[in-house]
Amino acid sequence: MAGATENSNEHTATDKAYEYLKSAILSGLFPPGERLVEERLAGEAGVSRTPIRSALSRLATEGFIKPMEKRGYCIPRDSLEEMDEVFDLRAVLEGYALALAAPMVTGAVIRELTEYVNLAQKALDTGENHQVFRWNTAFHDTLNDLIADKTRLYSLIADMRKYVLRYRKDTLHYIRGAEHSLEGHRRIIHALSLGYPDLCERVMREHVMEAKEDARRTILENR
Amino acid sequence: MAGATENSNEHTATDKAYEYLKSAILSGLFPPGERLVEERLAGEAGVSRTPIRSALSRLATEGFIKPMEKRGYCIPRDSLEEMDEVFDLRAVLEGYALALAAPMVTGAVIRELTEYVNLAQKALDTGENHQVFRWNTAFHDTLNDLIADKTRLYSLIADMRKYVLRYRKDTLHYIRGAEHSLEGHRRIIHALSLGYPDLCERVMREHVMEAKEDARRTILENR
DNA sequence: TTGCCCGGAATTGGATACAATGATGGGAGT
DNA sequence: ACTCCCATCATTGTATCCAATTCCGGGCAA
Numbered sequence: 001m002a003g004a005t006e007n008s009n010e011h012t013a014t015d016k017a018y019e020y021l022k023s024a025i026l027s028g029l030f031p032p033g034e035r036l037v038e039e040r041l042a043g044e045a046g047v048s049r050t051p052i053r054s055a056l057s058r059l060a061t062e063g064f065i066k067p068m069e070k071r072g073y074c075i076p077r078d079s080l081e082e083m084d085e086v087f088d089l090r091a092v093l094e095g096y097a098l099a100l101a102a103p104m105v106t107g108a109v110i111r112e113l114t115e116y117v118n119l120a121q122k123a124l125d126t127g128e129n130h131q132v133f134r135w136n137t138a139f140h141d142t143l144n145d146l147i148a149d150k151t152r153l154y155s156l157i158a159d160m161r162k163y164v165l166r167y168r169k170d171t172l173h174y175i176r177g178a179e180h181s182l183e184g185h186r187r188i189i190h191a192l193s194l195g196y197p198d199l200c201e202r203v204m205r206e207h208v209m210e211a212k213e214d215a216r217r218t219i220l221e222n223r
Numbered sequence: 224m225a226g227a228t229e230n231s232n233e234h235t236a237t238d239k240a241y242e243y244l245k246s247a248i249l250s251g252l253f254p255p256g257e258r259l260v261e262e263r264l265a266g267e268a269g270v271s272r273t274p275i276r277s278a279l280s281r282l283a284t285e286g287f288i289k290p291m292e293k294r295g296y297c298i299p300r301d302s303l304e305e306m307d308e309v310f311d312l313r314a315v316l317e318g319y320a321l322a323l324a325a326p327m328v329t330g331a332v333i334r335e336l337t338e339y340v341n342l343a344q345k346a347l348d349t350g351e352n353h354q355v356f357r358w359n360t361a362f363h364d365t366l367n368d369l370i371a372d373k374t375r376l377y378s379l380i381a382d383m384r385k386y387v388l389r390y391r392k393d394t395l396h397y398i399r400g401a402e403h404s405l406e407g408h409r410r411i412i413h414a415l416s417l418g419y420p421d422l423c424e425r426v427m428r429e430h431v432m433e434a435k436e437d438a439r440r441t442i443l444e445n446r
Numbered sequence: 447t448t449g450c451c452c453g454g455a456a457t458t459g460g461a462t463a464c465a466a467t468g469a470t471g472g473g474a475g476t
Numbered sequence: 477a478c479t480c481c482c483a484t485c486a487t488t489g490t491a492t493c494c495a496a497t498t499c500c501g502g503g504c505a506a
Contacts, residue, residue, distance in 0.1 A: 012489070012490090013489075013490065013491095014489080014490090037456090037457070037458095038457075038458070039456095039457075039458095047490080047491090048490060048491045048492075049458090049490095049491080049492090050489080050490050050491065050492090051489080051490070051491095053277075053458090053459090054276075054277075054280065054489095057277060057280060057281075058280070061281075061284050063375065070458095070497085070498065070499090071457080071458055071459085071497080071498075072457075072458070081372075082374070082375075085373050085374070085375050085376065086375060089375055089376060089379075092315060092316070092319050093315070093316075096315050149304075150308050151305070151308070152286065152305075152308055152309060152312055153308065153312060156312075156379070235459070235460090236459075236460060236461095237459080237460090258487095260486090260487070260488095261487075261488070262486095262487075262488095270460080270461090271460060271461045271462075272460095272461080272462090272488090273459080273460050273461065273462090274459080274460065274461095276488090276489095277459095293467090293468065293469095293488095294467080294468075294487075294488055294489085295487075295488070
Protein backbone atom coordinates (compact mmCIF):
# COMPACT_ATOMS: atom_id res chain seq x y z
CA MET A 1 0.00 0.00 0.00
CA ALA A 2 2.39 2.66 1.17
CA GLY A 3 5.56 3.77 -0.54
CA ALA A 4 8.75 1.83 -0.97
CA THR A 5 10.75 4.43 0.87
CA GLU A 6 11.81 2.76 4.07
CA ASN A 7 12.36 -0.96 4.38
CA SER A 8 13.71 -1.65 7.84
CA ASN A 9 16.69 -3.70 6.72
CA GLU A 10 18.58 -4.86 9.70
CA HIS A 11 20.21 -7.83 8.11
CA THR A 12 23.66 -6.36 7.86
CA ALA A 13 25.53 -4.71 10.70
CA THR A 14 25.88 -1.56 8.64
CA ASP A 15 22.10 -1.24 8.40
CA LYS A 16 21.77 -1.89 12.08
CA ALA A 17 24.30 0.84 12.82
CA TYR A 18 22.60 3.20 10.38
CA GLU A 19 19.15 2.67 11.86
CA TYR A 20 20.44 3.00 15.39
CA LEU A 21 22.27 6.23 14.68
CA LYS A 22 19.50 7.78 12.65
CA SER A 23 16.84 7.18 15.25
CA ALA A 24 19.17 8.26 18.01
CA ILE A 25 19.82 11.51 16.18
CA LEU A 26 16.18 12.12 15.27
CA SER A 27 15.02 11.51 18.80
CA GLY A 28 17.54 14.03 20.06
CA LEU A 29 19.61 11.55 22.02
CA PHE A 30 22.79 13.42 21.19
CA PRO A 31 23.04 17.09 22.09
CA PRO A 32 23.70 19.49 19.19
CA GLY A 33 27.38 20.04 18.53
CA GLU A 34 28.39 16.76 20.13
CA ARG A 35 31.28 14.95 18.56
CA LEU A 36 30.50 11.42 17.43
CA VAL A 37 33.24 9.09 18.58
CA GLU A 38 33.27 5.90 16.59
CA GLU A 39 34.33 3.52 19.30
CA ARG A 40 31.66 4.72 21.67
CA LEU A 41 28.95 4.44 19.02
CA ALA A 42 30.21 0.99 18.13
CA GLY A 43 29.74 -0.08 21.71
CA GLU A 44 26.27 1.40 21.91
CA ALA A 45 25.11 -0.14 18.65
CA GLY A 46 26.73 -3.48 19.40
CA VAL A 47 28.87 -3.63 16.26
CA SER A 48 32.46 -2.87 15.41
CA ARG A 49 33.80 0.42 14.12
CA THR A 50 33.71 -0.65 10.49
CA PRO A 51 29.93 -0.62 9.97
CA ILE A 52 29.73 2.50 12.13
CA ARG A 53 32.07 4.24 9.75
CA SER A 54 30.00 3.44 6.67
CA ALA A 55 26.83 4.45 8.47
CA LEU A 56 28.42 7.75 9.48
CA SER A 57 29.50 8.46 5.96
CA ARG A 58 26.01 7.79 4.67
CA LEU A 59 24.41 9.92 7.36
CA ALA A 60 26.77 12.71 6.44
CA THR A 61 25.80 12.67 2.79
CA GLU A 62 22.18 12.71 3.88
CA GLY A 63 22.89 15.72 6.04
CA PHE A 64 22.02 14.22 9.41
CA ILE A 65 25.52 14.85 10.72
CA LYS A 66 28.27 17.21 9.67
CA PRO A 67 31.96 16.53 9.13
CA MET A 68 34.20 18.54 11.42
CA GLU A 69 37.11 20.66 10.20
CA LYS A 70 39.89 18.15 10.62
CA ARG A 71 38.33 14.74 11.22
CA GLY A 72 35.26 13.10 12.65
CA TYR A 73 31.62 14.09 12.58
CA CYS A 74 29.35 16.00 14.91
CA ILE A 75 25.65 16.58 15.48
CA PRO A 76 24.70 19.75 13.65
CA ARG A 77 23.48 22.66 15.71
CA ASP A 78 20.01 23.67 14.63
CA SER A 79 20.41 26.23 11.93
CA LEU A 80 17.48 28.18 10.62
CA GLU A 81 19.49 28.94 7.49
CA GLU A 82 20.09 25.31 6.68
CA MET A 83 16.51 24.36 7.43
CA ASP A 84 15.35 27.13 5.12
CA GLU A 85 17.67 25.92 2.43
CA VAL A 86 16.38 22.38 2.59
CA PHE A 87 12.76 23.44 2.55
CA ASP A 88 13.44 25.77 -0.37
CA LEU A 89 15.13 22.97 -2.27
CA ARG A 90 12.25 20.66 -1.50
CA ALA A 91 9.85 23.24 -2.83
CA VAL A 92 11.75 23.44 -6.09
CA LEU A 93 12.34 19.72 -6.51
CA GLU A 94 9.01 18.39 -5.30
CA GLY A 95 7.26 21.04 -7.35
CA TYR A 96 9.17 19.94 -10.40
CA ALA A 97 8.50 16.29 -9.59
CA LEU A 98 4.78 16.86 -9.27
CA ALA A 99 4.73 18.64 -12.61
CA LEU A 100 6.43 15.61 -14.14
CA ALA A 101 4.03 13.24 -12.44
CA ALA A 102 0.85 15.13 -13.25
CA PRO A 103 0.24 13.61 -16.70
CA MET A 104 0.59 10.07 -15.40
CA VAL A 105 -1.75 10.27 -12.44
CA THR A 106 -4.61 7.78 -12.55
CA GLY A 107 -7.90 7.66 -10.73
CA ALA A 108 -6.54 4.94 -8.49
CA VAL A 109 -3.76 7.22 -7.31
CA ILE A 110 -6.20 10.04 -6.64
CA ARG A 111 -8.33 7.67 -4.58
CA GLU A 112 -5.32 6.44 -2.63
CA LEU A 113 -4.21 9.98 -1.86
CA THR A 114 -7.72 10.94 -0.82
CA GLU A 115 -7.86 7.97 1.48
CA TYR A 116 -4.67 9.06 3.24
CA VAL A 117 -5.98 12.56 3.70
CA ASN A 118 -9.19 11.19 5.19
CA LEU A 119 -7.31 8.91 7.54
CA ALA A 120 -5.07 11.76 8.62
CA GLN A 121 -8.10 13.97 9.19
CA LYS A 122 -9.69 11.29 11.33
CA ALA A 123 -6.51 10.91 13.34
CA LEU A 124 -6.29 14.66 13.76
CA ASP A 125 -9.86 14.80 15.04
CA THR A 126 -9.17 12.13 17.65
CA GLY A 127 -5.86 13.69 18.61
CA GLU A 128 -3.63 10.84 17.52
CA ASN A 129 -0.72 12.95 16.39
CA HIS A 130 1.49 10.03 15.61
CA GLN A 131 -1.07 8.69 13.16
CA VAL A 132 -1.43 12.06 11.47
CA PHE A 133 2.27 11.97 10.86
CA ARG A 134 2.05 8.43 9.55
CA TRP A 135 -0.67 9.14 6.97
CA ASN A 136 0.96 12.33 5.84
CA THR A 137 4.12 10.35 5.26
CA ALA A 138 2.14 7.81 3.24
CA PHE A 139 0.71 10.65 1.19
CA HIS A 140 4.11 12.00 0.24
CA ASP A 141 5.53 8.52 -0.30
CA THR A 142 2.79 7.86 -2.81
CA LEU A 143 3.56 11.06 -4.67
CA ASN A 144 7.26 10.37 -4.66
CA ASP A 145 6.70 6.86 -5.99
CA LEU A 146 5.10 8.39 -9.07
CA ILE A 147 8.53 9.47 -10.26
CA ALA A 148 10.40 6.39 -9.04
CA ASP A 149 11.81 5.94 -12.54
CA LYS A 150 13.72 9.22 -12.14
CA THR A 151 16.10 7.62 -9.70
CA ARG A 152 18.11 10.75 -8.95
CA LEU A 153 15.17 12.98 -8.29
CA TYR A 154 13.51 10.22 -6.32
CA SER A 155 16.34 9.73 -3.89
CA LEU A 156 17.09 13.44 -3.57
CA ILE A 157 13.55 14.04 -2.44
CA ALA A 158 13.60 11.02 -0.17
CA ASP A 159 16.80 12.26 1.48
CA MET A 160 15.52 15.74 2.04
CA ARG A 161 12.28 14.48 3.46
CA LYS A 162 14.26 12.32 5.87
CA TYR A 163 16.27 15.37 6.82
CA VAL A 164 13.30 17.57 7.68
CA LEU A 165 11.76 14.82 9.82
CA ARG A 166 13.64 16.40 12.68
CA TYR A 167 11.63 19.57 12.36
CA ARG A 168 8.33 18.17 11.12
CA LYS A 169 7.81 15.87 14.05
CA ASP A 170 7.58 18.83 16.35
CA THR A 171 5.55 20.89 13.95
CA LEU A 172 2.77 18.39 13.55
CA HIS A 173 2.19 18.42 17.26
CA TYR A 174 0.79 21.86 16.79
CA ILE A 175 -2.74 21.70 15.51
CA ARG A 176 -2.25 24.62 13.17
CA GLY A 177 0.64 22.89 11.42
CA ALA A 178 -1.29 19.69 10.91
CA GLU A 179 -4.30 21.58 9.59
CA HIS A 180 -2.20 23.54 7.13
CA SER A 181 -0.62 20.34 5.99
CA LEU A 182 -3.92 18.58 5.33
CA GLU A 183 -5.32 21.58 3.53
CA GLY A 184 -2.24 21.60 1.30
CA HIS A 185 -2.70 17.92 0.56
CA ARG A 186 -6.28 18.53 -0.50
CA ARG A 187 -5.16 21.26 -2.84
CA ILE A 188 -2.53 18.95 -4.30
CA ILE A 189 -5.15 16.31 -4.99
CA HIS A 190 -7.31 18.91 -6.63
CA ALA A 191 -4.51 20.16 -8.84
CA LEU A 192 -3.58 16.62 -9.81
CA SER A 193 -7.11 15.75 -10.78
CA LEU A 194 -7.23 18.85 -12.99
CA GLY A 195 -3.96 17.64 -14.46
CA TYR A 196 -2.19 20.91 -15.27
CA PRO A 197 1.53 20.46 -14.60
CA ASP A 198 2.17 24.15 -13.95
CA LEU A 199 -0.63 24.32 -11.44
CA CYS A 200 0.62 21.18 -9.71
CA GLU A 201 4.08 22.67 -9.46
CA ARG A 202 2.82 25.89 -7.95
CA VAL A 203 0.54 24.18 -5.47
CA MET A 204 3.28 21.87 -4.30
CA ARG A 205 5.72 24.73 -3.89
CA GLU A 206 3.23 26.61 -1.78
CA HIS A 207 2.55 23.54 0.31
CA VAL A 208 6.22 23.05 1.10
CA MET A 209 6.76 26.71 1.80
CA GLU A 210 3.86 26.65 4.23
CA ALA A 211 5.45 23.68 5.96
CA LYS A 212 8.63 25.70 6.18
CA GLU A 213 6.86 28.59 7.85
CA ASP A 214 5.23 26.24 10.36
CA ALA A 215 8.58 24.68 11.13
CA ARG A 216 10.18 28.09 11.58
CA ARG A 217 7.46 29.20 13.92
CA THR A 218 7.76 26.03 15.94
CA ILE A 219 11.50 26.40 16.33
CA LEU A 220 11.37 30.08 17.21
CA GLU A 221 8.64 29.55 19.76
CA ASN A 222 10.52 26.72 21.41
CA ARG A 223 13.14 29.10 22.79
CA MET B 224 40.85 33.02 -9.51
CA ALA B 225 38.93 29.91 -10.40
CA GLY B 226 36.36 28.13 -8.28
CA ALA B 227 36.97 26.09 -5.18
CA THR B 228 35.42 23.01 -6.68
CA GLU B 229 38.29 20.59 -7.15
CA ASN B 230 41.33 20.57 -4.91
CA SER B 231 43.40 17.57 -5.92
CA ASN B 232 43.70 16.08 -2.46
CA GLU B 233 45.80 13.01 -2.58
CA HIS B 234 46.96 13.10 0.97
CA THR B 235 44.80 10.29 2.21
CA ALA B 236 44.55 6.88 0.64
CA THR B 237 40.81 7.31 0.26
CA ASP B 238 41.32 10.39 -1.89
CA LYS B 239 43.93 8.57 -3.91
CA ALA B 240 41.51 5.72 -4.51
CA TYR B 241 38.72 8.15 -5.32
CA GLU B 242 40.77 10.11 -7.83
CA TYR B 243 42.09 6.97 -9.43
CA LEU B 244 38.65 5.43 -9.83
CA LYS B 245 36.98 8.59 -11.01
CA SER B 246 39.50 9.29 -13.71
CA ALA B 247 39.55 5.64 -14.73
CA ILE B 248 35.79 5.71 -15.10
CA LEU B 249 35.70 9.05 -16.90
CA SER B 250 38.38 8.01 -19.34
CA GLY B 251 36.42 4.89 -20.15
CA LEU B 252 38.99 2.48 -18.77
CA PHE B 253 36.28 0.13 -17.57
CA PRO B 254 33.77 -1.17 -20.07
CA PRO B 255 30.12 -0.36 -19.32
CA GLY B 256 28.44 -3.00 -17.21
CA GLU B 257 31.69 -4.23 -15.74
CA ARG B 258 31.59 -5.34 -12.17
CA LEU B 259 34.00 -3.54 -9.88
CA VAL B 260 35.86 -6.04 -7.74
CA GLU B 261 37.32 -4.41 -4.69
CA GLU B 262 40.47 -6.44 -4.40
CA ARG B 263 41.42 -5.88 -8.00
CA LEU B 264 40.85 -2.14 -7.72
CA ALA B 265 42.85 -2.10 -4.52
CA GLY B 266 45.77 -3.65 -6.37
CA GLU B 267 45.50 -1.22 -9.26
CA ALA B 268 45.26 1.85 -7.05
CA GLY B 269 47.98 0.61 -4.71
CA VAL B 270 45.90 0.78 -1.56
CA SER B 271 43.95 -1.70 0.53
CA ARG B 272 40.28 -2.52 0.22
CA THR B 273 39.27 -0.15 3.01
CA PRO B 274 39.83 3.15 1.19
CA ILE B 275 38.54 1.56 -2.02
CA ARG B 276 35.26 0.83 -0.29
CA SER B 277 34.76 4.39 0.91
CA ALA B 278 35.65 5.71 -2.51
CA LEU B 279 33.16 3.32 -4.10
CA SER B 280 30.43 4.39 -1.77
CA ARG B 281 31.11 8.04 -2.53
CA LEU B 282 31.22 7.42 -6.28
CA ALA B 283 27.91 5.63 -6.01
CA THR B 284 26.19 8.54 -4.30
CA GLU B 285 27.62 10.79 -7.00
CA GLY B 286 26.18 8.46 -9.62
CA PHE B 287 29.43 7.44 -11.30
CA ILE B 288 28.79 3.79 -10.51
CA LYS B 289 25.67 1.85 -9.70
CA PRO B 290 25.01 -0.70 -6.95
CA MET B 291 24.11 -4.13 -8.28
CA GLU B 292 21.05 -6.08 -7.16
CA LYS B 293 22.66 -8.19 -4.47
CA ARG B 294 26.06 -6.72 -3.69
CA GLY B 295 28.89 -4.84 -5.32
CA TYR B 296 28.94 -2.05 -7.85
CA CYS B 297 29.23 -1.87 -11.59
CA ILE B 298 29.97 0.67 -14.30
CA PRO B 299 26.65 1.99 -15.53
CA ARG B 300 25.75 1.32 -19.12
CA ASP B 301 25.22 4.56 -20.94
CA SER B 302 21.60 5.41 -20.52
CA LEU B 303 20.02 8.25 -22.44
CA GLU B 304 17.23 8.29 -19.88
CA GLU B 305 19.57 8.83 -16.97
CA MET B 306 21.60 11.41 -18.84
CA ASP B 307 18.39 13.24 -19.64
CA GLU B 308 17.34 13.10 -16.04
CA VAL B 309 20.58 14.60 -14.81
CA PHE B 310 20.57 17.39 -17.39
CA ASP B 311 16.93 18.13 -16.55
CA LEU B 312 17.75 18.30 -12.87
CA ARG B 313 20.70 20.55 -13.59
CA ALA B 314 18.44 22.83 -15.58
CA VAL B 315 16.06 23.13 -12.65
CA LEU B 316 18.68 23.50 -9.95
CA GLU B 317 21.19 25.69 -11.74
CA GLY B 318 18.34 27.86 -12.97
CA TYR B 319 17.13 28.23 -9.42
CA ALA B 320 20.66 28.88 -8.21
CA LEU B 321 21.23 31.62 -10.77
CA ALA B 322 17.98 33.28 -9.79
CA LEU B 323 19.18 33.28 -6.19
CA ALA B 324 22.58 34.61 -7.18
CA ALA B 325 21.33 37.34 -9.51
CA PRO B 326 20.80 40.03 -6.89
CA MET B 327 24.29 39.57 -5.46
CA VAL B 328 26.28 39.74 -8.66
CA THR B 329 28.88 42.50 -8.75
CA GLY B 330 30.72 44.12 -11.61
CA ALA B 331 33.82 42.17 -10.66
CA VAL B 332 32.00 38.90 -11.16
CA ILE B 333 30.66 40.01 -14.53
CA ARG B 334 34.19 40.92 -15.59
CA GLU B 335 35.55 37.60 -14.43
CA LEU B 336 32.89 35.70 -16.31
CA THR B 337 33.48 37.76 -19.42
CA GLU B 338 37.17 37.03 -19.19
CA TYR B 339 36.52 33.30 -19.13
CA VAL B 340 34.27 33.51 -22.15
CA ASN B 341 36.92 35.45 -24.03
CA LEU B 342 39.61 32.97 -23.12
CA ALA B 343 37.39 30.09 -24.18
CA GLN B 344 36.63 31.84 -27.45
CA LYS B 345 40.32 32.33 -28.10
CA ALA B 346 41.01 28.68 -27.36
CA LEU B 347 38.17 27.65 -29.63
CA ASP B 348 39.57 29.76 -32.46
CA THR B 349 42.98 28.13 -32.12
CA GLY B 350 41.52 24.66 -31.81
CA GLU B 351 42.70 23.98 -28.25
CA ASN B 352 39.70 21.95 -27.19
CA HIS B 353 41.11 21.09 -23.84
CA GLN B 354 41.44 24.76 -22.98
CA VAL B 355 37.88 25.47 -24.08
CA PHE B 356 36.77 22.86 -21.63
CA ARG B 357 38.93 24.36 -18.92
CA TRP B 358 37.59 27.91 -19.26
CA ASN B 359 34.03 26.74 -19.49
CA THR B 360 34.59 24.86 -16.28
CA ALA B 361 35.98 28.00 -14.67
CA PHE B 362 32.89 29.88 -15.83
CA HIS B 363 30.50 27.47 -14.17
CA ASP B 364 32.68 27.21 -11.07
CA THR B 365 32.45 30.95 -10.66
CA LEU B 366 28.69 30.88 -10.95
CA ASN B 367 28.41 28.00 -8.52
CA ASP B 368 30.63 29.79 -6.01
CA LEU B 369 28.07 32.58 -5.88
CA ILE B 370 25.77 30.33 -3.89
CA ALA B 371 28.49 28.62 -1.86
CA ASP B 372 26.61 29.55 1.31
CA LYS B 373 23.76 27.27 0.26
CA THR B 374 25.82 24.20 0.98
CA ARG B 375 23.26 21.65 -0.15
CA LEU B 376 22.50 23.29 -3.44
CA TYR B 377 26.17 23.94 -3.99
CA SER B 378 27.23 20.35 -3.64
CA LEU B 379 24.25 18.98 -5.54
CA ILE B 380 25.19 21.10 -8.51
CA ALA B 381 28.86 20.22 -8.15
CA ASP B 382 28.03 16.51 -8.11
CA MET B 383 25.83 16.67 -11.16
CA ARG B 384 28.37 18.68 -13.07
CA LYS B 385 30.95 16.03 -12.23
CA TYR B 386 28.55 13.39 -13.45
CA VAL B 387 27.95 14.96 -16.85
CA LEU B 388 31.68 15.38 -17.42
CA ARG B 389 31.51 11.97 -19.01
CA TYR B 390 29.29 13.28 -21.76
CA ARG B 391 30.51 16.85 -22.00
CA LYS B 392 34.09 15.93 -22.75
CA ASP B 393 33.01 14.32 -25.99
CA THR B 394 30.53 17.02 -26.82
CA LEU B 395 32.97 19.87 -26.65
CA HIS B 396 35.12 18.21 -29.24
CA TYR B 397 32.42 19.08 -31.70
CA ILE B 398 32.67 22.67 -32.79
CA ARG B 399 28.92 23.15 -32.75
CA GLY B 400 28.68 22.07 -29.13
CA ALA B 401 31.40 24.45 -28.03
CA GLU B 402 29.87 27.33 -29.97
CA HIS B 403 26.46 26.73 -28.44
CA SER B 404 28.05 26.64 -25.06
CA LEU B 405 29.86 29.95 -25.46
CA GLU B 406 26.78 31.62 -26.84
CA GLY B 407 24.84 30.42 -23.82
CA HIS B 408 27.48 31.80 -21.49
CA ARG B 409 27.24 35.19 -23.17
CA ARG B 410 23.50 35.19 -22.67
CA ILE B 411 23.96 34.29 -19.03
CA ILE B 412 26.30 37.23 -18.53
CA HIS B 413 23.81 39.50 -20.22
CA ALA B 414 20.94 38.29 -18.05
CA LEU B 415 23.04 38.68 -14.91
CA SER B 416 24.01 42.23 -15.78
CA LEU B 417 20.34 43.07 -16.25
CA GLY B 418 19.76 41.48 -12.88
CA TYR B 419 16.27 40.00 -13.28
CA PRO B 420 16.15 36.70 -11.37
CA ASP B 421 13.40 35.22 -13.53
CA LEU B 422 15.29 36.00 -16.70
CA CYS B 423 18.47 34.49 -15.26
CA GLU B 424 16.61 31.36 -14.36
CA ARG B 425 15.15 30.97 -17.82
CA VAL B 426 18.40 31.66 -19.61
CA MET B 427 20.27 29.16 -17.49
CA ARG B 428 17.62 26.51 -18.04
CA GLU B 429 17.84 26.99 -21.77
CA HIS B 430 21.61 26.83 -21.67
CA VAL B 431 21.59 23.51 -19.85
CA MET B 432 18.90 22.09 -22.10
CA GLU B 433 20.96 23.04 -25.12
CA ALA B 434 23.93 21.25 -23.62
CA LYS B 435 21.70 18.24 -23.15
CA GLU B 436 20.69 18.24 -26.80
CA ASP B 437 24.32 18.48 -27.87
CA ALA B 438 25.24 15.60 -25.60
CA ARG B 439 22.36 13.52 -26.96
CA ARG B 440 23.39 14.17 -30.53
CA THR B 441 26.99 13.27 -29.77
CA ILE B 442 26.01 10.00 -28.17
CA LEU B 443 23.57 9.03 -30.89
CA GLU B 444 26.05 9.83 -33.65
CA ASN B 445 28.77 7.82 -31.97
CA ARG B 446 27.03 4.52 -32.78
C1' DT C 447 52.30 35.34 35.02
C1' DT C 448 52.11 34.30 30.24
C1' DG C 449 53.31 32.18 26.07
C1' DC C 450 55.40 28.48 23.64
C1' DC C 451 56.89 23.95 22.82
C1' DC C 452 57.02 19.24 23.45
C1' DG C 453 55.11 14.69 24.71
C1' DG C 454 51.55 11.57 25.53
C1' DA C 455 46.69 10.30 25.14
C1' DA C 456 42.68 9.99 22.32
C1' DT C 457 40.83 9.14 17.98
C1' DT C 458 40.64 8.40 13.29
C1' DG C 459 42.61 6.25 8.92
C1' DG C 460 44.38 2.01 6.73
C1' DA C 461 45.66 -2.93 6.37
C1' DT C 462 44.79 -7.52 7.16
C1' DA C 463 42.57 -11.53 8.85
C1' DC C 464 38.28 -13.80 9.23
C1' DA C 465 33.21 -14.81 8.53
C1' DA C 466 29.18 -14.87 5.80
C1' DT C 467 26.88 -14.99 1.54
C1' DG C 468 26.04 -15.32 -3.28
C1' DA C 469 27.83 -17.43 -7.58
C1' DT C 470 29.42 -21.39 -10.26
C1' DG C 471 30.26 -25.67 -11.95
C1' DG C 472 30.36 -30.61 -11.78
C1' DG C 473 28.34 -34.98 -10.58
C1' DA C 474 24.54 -38.04 -9.61
C1' DG C 475 20.08 -39.50 -10.46
C1' DT C 476 16.29 -39.85 -13.49
C1' DA D 477 20.99 -36.03 -22.17
C1' DC D 478 18.96 -33.01 -18.92
C1' DT D 479 18.07 -31.19 -14.41
C1' DC D 480 18.76 -30.39 -9.84
C1' DC D 481 21.48 -30.19 -5.84
C1' DC D 482 25.51 -29.77 -3.31
C1' DA D 483 30.34 -28.49 -2.73
C1' DT D 484 33.58 -25.18 -3.60
C1' DC D 485 35.01 -20.72 -4.98
C1' DA D 486 34.85 -15.84 -5.42
C1' DT D 487 33.62 -11.68 -3.35
C1' DT D 488 31.77 -8.83 -0.09
C1' DG D 489 30.90 -7.68 4.93
C1' DT D 490 32.89 -7.36 9.67
C1' DA D 491 36.30 -7.31 13.26
C1' DT D 492 40.65 -6.23 14.93
C1' DC D 493 45.19 -4.64 14.83
C1' DC D 494 48.56 -1.18 13.70
C1' DA D 495 49.98 3.50 12.05
C1' DA D 496 49.34 8.32 11.60
C1' DT D 497 47.42 12.51 13.11
C1' DT D 498 45.35 15.66 16.01
C1' DC D 499 44.29 17.32 20.46
C1' DC D 500 45.37 18.71 25.04
C1' DG D 501 47.90 19.72 28.98
C1' DG D 502 51.97 20.38 31.65
C1' DG D 503 56.46 22.24 32.11
C1' DC D 504 59.94 25.51 31.05
C1' DA D 505 61.64 29.92 29.83
C1' DA D 506 61.12 34.79 29.28
